[in-house]
Amino acid sequence: MPQGQPLVVPDDGLTTRQRRNQPLFAVHTGDGKGKSTAAFGLALRGWNQGWRIGVFQFVKSAKWRIGEQTVLERLGKLHEETGEGGPVEWHKMGSGWSWIRRKDGTEDHAAAAVEGWAEIKRRLTDQTHDLLILDEFTYPIAWGWVDAEEVVAALRERPGRQHVVITGRRADPRLLEAADLVTEMTKVKHPMDAGRKGQRGIEW
Amino acid sequence: MPQGQPLVVPDDGLTTRQRRNQPLFAVHTGDGKGKSTAAFGLALRGWNQGWRIGVFQFVKSAKWRIGEQTVLERLGKLHEETGEGGPVEWHKMGSGWSWIRRKDGTEDHAAAAVEGWAEIKRRLTDQTHDLLILDEFTYPIAWGWVDAEEVVAALRERPGRQHVVITGRRADPRLLEAADLVTEMTKVKHPMDAGRKGQRGIEW
Numbered sequence: 001m002p003q004g005q006p007l008v009v010p011d012d013g014l015t016t017r018q019r020r021n022q023p024l025f026a027v028h029t030g031d032g033k034g035k036s037t038a039a040f041g042l043a044l045r046g047w048n049q050g051w052r053i054g055v056f057q058f059v060k061s062a063k064w065r066i067g068e069q070t071v072l073e074r075l076g077k078l079h080e081e082t083g084e085g086g087p088v089e090w091h092k093m094g095s096g097w098s099w100i101r102r103k104d105g106t107e108d109h110a111a112a113a114v115e116g117w118a119e120i121k122r123r124l125t126d127q128t129h130d131l132l133i134l135d136e137f138t139y140p141i142a143w144g145w146v147d148a149e150e151v152v153a154a155l156r157e158r159p160g161r162q163h164v165v166i167t168g169r170r171a172d173p174r175l176l177e178a179a180d181l182v183t184e185m186t187k188v189k190h191p192m193d194a195g196r197k198g199q200r201g202i203e204w
Numbered sequence: 205m206p207q208g209q210p211l212v213v214p215d216d217g218l219t220t221r222q223r224r225n226q227p228l229f230a231v232h233t234g235d236g237k238g239k240s241t242a243a244f245g246l247a248l249r250g251w252n253q254g255w256r257i258g259v260f261q262f263v264k265s266a267k268w269r270i271g272e273q274t275v276l277e278r279l280g281k282l283h284e285e286t287g288e289g290g291p292v293e294w295h296k297m298g299s300g301w302s303w304i305r306r307k308d309g310t311e312d313h314a315a316a317a318v319e320g321w322a323e324i325k326r327r328l329t330d331q332t333h334d335l336l337i338l339d340e341f342t343y344p345i346a347w348g349w350v351d352a353e354e355v356v357a358a359l360r361e362r363p364g365r366q367h368v369v370i371t372g373r374r375a376d377p378r379l380l381e382a383a384d385l386v387t388e389m390t391k392v393k394h395p396m397d398a399g400r401k402g403q404r405g406i407e408w
Contacts, residue, residue, distance in 0.1 A: 028238065032387040037245035038238035044248070045271035049405040067252035068245065071279065182392035183236040189386040201253040
């Protein structure tokens with residue numbers, strides 16, 4: 001349903017429209033599947049609204065390319081060709097962030113994560129995207145590479161109307177506290193428990 | 205990661221490859237967000253593999269059209285134009301299933317749900333799709349319109365390599381028992397609790 005009835009109407013001095021148009025900060029966490037997939041599904045919706053989509057994957061593997069990247073980048077190309085939807089940028093930490101020219105071959109993941117977050121902060125200030133997906137960004141925070149307080153402060157202070165989704169297990173409680181929407185994906189049953197390995201089209 | 209290590213290797217006489225290529229039956233349930241969105245995200249991956257995607261939405265509203273439908277149908281058109289990805293069919297119960305010519309204006313949702321399931325059974329037999337998303341199909345089952353045993357039997361007996369995802373709250377225990385993968389999306393925090401209504405691009 002497009003418009004549900006809110007349970008409470010807050011005394012925050014905002015009109016319903018103002019409140020509705022507040023930018024959203026969502027966290028998808030838990031041990032189950034669907035955290036990233038649901039975020040990329042949101043990117044589909046946003047693209048359809050003409051939003052400028054930015055995906056930042058804090059994954060370690062350089063080789064890793066999932067189907068969603070191919071399809072969302074294809075949609076971004078479609079936008080360039082026909083004006084449909086919005087532009088799409090997809091950046092991955094694993095292969096070295098694309099905006100960093102120097103590739104020194106070292107694999108300092110902590111430094112790469114810090115640099116990724118610094119770029120995202122710049123983009124938040126510049127309002128580069130309408131929807132930012134910080135995929136698996138919970139891990140550099142959990143490992144202490146990126147400071148949770150700093151992330152929360154930057155998100156609280158972000159200007160304009162930028163939606164942000166952070167995915168990953170072990171989300172810091174301060175992220176959950178700051179988020180407007182938190183969904184926990186819980187694994188009830190998984191085929192790998194029954195000895196199956198991942199398969200093309202399902203896992204990637 | 206593309207290939208995880210399974211916790212146990214079952215004594216089922218199958219090779220790893222055979223086991224990996226078994227068709228998947230997944231259920232996304234729970235009260236949280238992301239059940240359908242994650243399913244449509246899977247459709248992105250499947251499209252990218254060239255799979256024939258079939259979405260069947262068991263929702264009541266006729267007017268309802270979500271961004272994912274527009275985008276996935278656009279991807280289906282792209283397949284027709286360029287051969288990229290796979291074909292996409294999207295059917296909704298609310299406006300009357302598109303394969304039923306007669307529109308008598310009555311809104312017998314139980315009959316419509318039964319007809320939807322009958323068509324899906326035909327398509328499973330014919331192996332029409334590689335991925336079938338039965339969105340909110342848990343409800344006609346929960347309401348007794350469609351028999352859970354019959355659904356489970358049809359899914360167990362489906363030929364070939366057809367992946368099936370069922371979404372919705374209140375999933376019947378027999379579905380969960382039969383499923384290879386069950387994810388429960390749990391609402392931890394939702395902006396409607398804070399008096400916000402749904403917004404374009406996020407909720408639809």
